[in-house]
Amino acid sequence: MNRTAVTKVQRALVAGSALLLLAGCHQDMWNQPKAKAQSKSDLIFADGSNTRGTIPGTVAFGEAKLDREFYTGLDKDNHLIKEFPVAVDEALLKRGQERFRIFCTPCHGEQGNGKGFIASRGFTQARPVGNYHTDRLRNMPVGHFFDVITNGYGTMYPYRARITPMDRWAIVAYIRVLQEAHYSDIGTIPASERTRLEGMKADPGQDSPPELPIGAPPDRMLNSPGGAVREVPLGRRAGPGQVVPSAPVPAGRGTVQPVQGGIER
């Protein structure tokens, strides 16, 4: 071996190791083979999804929905329940007001009169958005409202995927407050409130947020009259994730209350 040949080998070695170093710059820490929410991954299931839906007839561990009234708004005979399955207090109503403003006002309006701005953009052409201030809806048991949010109603889509059961009850409680506020007799309002209210413009037809005095709800509001049997409205979608009302809870076990989660503040 002469001298130049050695340098050539050396050069090749240096160049080779530099290339090796570059090869170290790879992206496998940036993009790891792990399943992240909503991301595609071919590692686990052939369809690229990371998760599976629940198989009909099975219950995920720790997610047994034993409290039928709380999770469906129906009693064991499939009648809509007339009383709230949760304690209604100020915190629940405040939560309900917040959730209502996120999910319902676009269509139903701040006052629940069905005059939200989305309604005016085309919904009325098919079927008018529900107005809560009708005799029929005022007399509907609370279970009906829970059922409408859970499964949808006619042209209204279900919201169960986005609103937890506890929040649904909070919204129902708030709808009762709206109904009560809409129909309350001026005589039952304290004098000081009355002067304040009279200063405000009467029944704003469109949509101005009512400043509802939220306090402890009056008793009569919580126990709704009537008890219709659940009726499935026409055109209800049976979507892929449709909640199948579970079988009635066997006697003796119904007393076990699952943890229902508190209210977020």
Next chain:
Amino acid sequence: MANLFKPSANSAAKVSLLSLAGLPVVLFFTGSQISRSSANTGVENPLSQPIPFSHQHHAYELGIDCRYCHTGVERTGYAGLPQTETCMSCHSQIWTNSPLLEPVRKSYETGEPIKWALVNKVPEFVYFNHSIHVNRGVSCNNCHGPIQKMHITYKGRNLHMSWCLQCHSKPEEYLYSDEKNPDLTPRQQVFNFYLKLQTDPNGQQMGPQEQQLALGNEQRTTVKDLVARGNELLKQRGVKKAQLQDCAVCHH
């Protein structure tokens, strides 16, 4: 033979030697500038999306709350993009013939999800969490730019580590409270800001930090009184500032 180089070539040689020594500095500077440029980070570059969805139209003009679509943002680490059903709750009735919405209808029929191009992403060795930031009162606009003005969503900030740490080292310069609505929790304050934008798009009636957010800037301030207020809020909201810069907070 005449001299090839004039005496002045001496100084030219010195200068070129010096600039050779300076080259690494220049290269480093250019490199770091390129890595920070929007060509690399994607800041303010809208991506091509399957549907030209507009936040300006939905979240600002129509006033739909962020949580109607990004339901998980205040509860979980992942904000989440809306399911097709969420779009269909309105578009089953509105613009039912629009060709722009054809992918939405197709996705709803087939169950095949809409494939949005993800705009904001940190490397997968970084563990980001939305709910803690939203619950401590950090606005979406602080990290995503002026969402209410975006027709096609773009990345608002570079999301580099140094950017995260700028706030994690001095969170008191960012936290504020809406003095006109003292009852709101920090979380409610984040969303109430968008409600206020409806009547006050440039934030003229708002506090100094919300005004910056309305313009698309960060909610950062160095005004003494506001920073002092920020320090109070750190305690009120229970922010554990001392450990916010630990590597394990974001890399675990």
